[in-house]
Amino acid sequence: MNPERSTKPVVASYVSDFVKPDMLHVYRQITGQQRVIPWVFTHKREGEERFPFQKKRLVVLPKPGLRWWRRFVSRNIRREPWQLYRWELRHALLELTRADARLLHVYFGHTAIHLRPLLRAFPHATVVSFHGADAGVDMKKKAHRAAMEEVFKLANQIQARSQSLADDLVELGCPPEKIRVQRTGIPLEEWTFVPRTTPPEGAWRILQSCRFIAKKGLDLTLRAFAAAQKEMPNIQLVLAGDGPLKEQLQKQAAKLGIASSVTFTGFLSQDELRQQVYASHVFIHPSRTSKDGNREGIPNSMLEAMASGTPVIATKHGGIPEAVTDGESGLLVPEDDHEALTKALLSVLKDEKLATKLGQGARKAVEEKFDRARNIRLLEDSYLELIARRST
Numbered sequence: 060m061n062p063e064r065s066t067k068p069v070v071a072s073y074v075s076d077f078v079k080p081d082m083l084h085v086y087r088q089i090t091g092q093q094r095v096i097p098w099v100f101t102h103k104r105e106g107e108e109r110f111p112f113q114k115k116r117l118v119v120l121p122k123p124g125l126r127w128w129r130r131f132v133s134r135n136i137r138r139e140p141w142q143l144y145r146w147e148l149r150h151a152l153l154e155l156t157r158a159d160a161r162l163l164h165v166y167f168g169h170t171a172i173h174l175r176p177l178l179r180a181f182p183h184a185t186v187v188s189f190h191g192a193d194a195g196v197d198m199k200k201k202a203h204r205a206a207m208e209e210v211f212k213l214a215n216q217i218q219a220r221s222q223s224l225a226d227d228l229v230e231l232g233c234p235p236e237k238i239r240v241q242r243t244g245i246p247l248e249e250w251t252f253v254p255r256t257t258p259p260e261g262a263w264r265i266l267q268s269c270r271f272i273a274k275k276g277l278d279l280t281l282r283a284f285a286a287a288q289k290e291m292p293n294i295q296l297v298l299a300g301d302g303p304l305k306e307q308l309q310k311q312a313a314k315l316g317i318a319s320s321v322t323f324t325g326f327l328s329q330d331e332l333r334q335q336v337y338a339s340h341v342f343i344h345p346s347r348t349s350k351d352g353n354r355e356g357i358p359n360s361m362l363e364a365m366a367s368g369t370p371v372i373a374t375k376h377g378g379i380p381e382a383v384t385d386g387e388s389g390l391l392v393p394e395d396d397h398e399a400l401t402k403a404l405l406s407v408l409k410d411e412k413l414a415t416k417l418g419q420g421a422r423k424a425v426e427e428k429f430d431r432a433r434n435i436r437l438l439e440d441s442y443l444e445l446i447a448r449r450s451t
Contacts, residue, residue: 068446070095071160073177075170077101077117078110080326081270084190084243084359085166086110091435095442098158100151109328118154123147139202143176151177161446162186168193171214172206178213184445188218188241189228191356191377192274208232215445220356221378241438243359244431249333250366252422255340257411261293265404266339266369268332268360271302274353276345276374276395278304278311283345283400285315291408294320299335301326332360333367340414341407342369346376347394357382362429365389365421370414372403382429388420 070092077099078086089097090112098116123146143151155163162184165171171178171187178185187210211217211233218241219225225238258264265284269275277298284296298308298321305323312318327335336342342364348354355377362382365371371389373379383389390407392399407414 067094067096068161068443069098069159070162070164070442071098071100071155071158072164072166073100073170073174074166075101076103076105077112078106080106080109083329087246087431088243088435088438091431092439093435094439095162098160100154116158118158120147120151120154140172140206142173148176148180152180155181161449162442164188164442165214166190168207168210171210172203175206175209175213178210184216184442184449185214186216186218186442186445187214188220189224189356190220191224192353204231211237215449216441218441221381223378223381224356239441241441242357242429242434244429244434245359245362245366245425246431247366247426250363250425252366252368253337254368255370255414255418258340261291261408263291263294263341263408264297264339265294265341265343266297266299266335266364267343268299268327268335268364269344269358270300271298271304271308272353273304273349274346274355276347277308279345279347279395279397279400280343281308281311281315281317281321282397283343283404284321285317286397286401287404287408288317288320290405294408296321297324297335297339298322299324299327299332332363336364336367336369339364339369341404342371343400343404344371344373344379345392345394345397345400346374346379348376355379357429362425366425366429368418368422370407370417371421372400372407374400382424384420384424387417388424389417 072089074085099112100118100120102120102122104119123144163181164186165174166188168187168189216239217228217233217237218239219228220243222240225240228238229235267280271277288294312321344358344361346355357378361371361373371383373383373389373391374394375391376394380391383391385391390403392403
């Protein structure tokens, strides 16, 4: 018998795609666990070079034939979320038994909806964690809402990445006593605090790093930057990331007459992003709730910028105010208000004392609430408590 397994319980994390580039926070949370043995169950392995993981603890579940057809029927004929089929369920349970898993953690609520048969059949503790969009998208559909209510009943614990998200889950019908706020953390040892100073000739660099989707408010960033540049012509904007709105944003930059001052970097590795963060003077992130109900938990890229000492300008949206205290660790403006965003941006660019204060406050906020090691210890405490409870 493996001596480690005899003293540490196995926790199986299910992530449908392990790991997408924008799920670094999930990867960090899983790989940082030390008091339990982390296994990963997935239907698709990607990003192996960027996100390595022990192969002996990684199970890629097979996809049955005609899976696409069954999903099509569920979505378009039955008008209900698809679920694991009997063959998939048997195989998943067999692999979980082989791993000797004592707890199953399903990442993302919309994934848990499809895994309800597994949540019903797994004989040990279960956790479902929510991270933002999964508490809003499709929740106006009656069948999805009913399926989510069943997830709340089946899981032993529901985790929310922010208090704001926890409140949303209560509104969706989750019993408050089942909810635990579990923050994802930043490895502070990788993000040294570096105070920002006024650049020569006013060549300020403003950074936003994210997926190029509606809830990130990138169109507002471009409008605010264009307005600010009229007063400070040498400022530069860097948009790091990629996504379906990239071409639309490039066209908007050209229409605003700022294309020569805006750099689209594409998706960056963690080392490349770190270089961009330290080369920047301000981090901007005007999140909003998109038309389909997609909203933020707490943006990971914003927390990294805060840890580095970068002043942050963001919106009063989702869990952002839980990380950023207006006037102390950043500046917060209302959603969809590009004029307020412009005013906040100019106030930081024109006031070095304010920028210094906000950068110092940002680092302190991350140290107090979002340290990766501390938050993983809290997660492990929760795991061990649930496992012990189910064992008695």
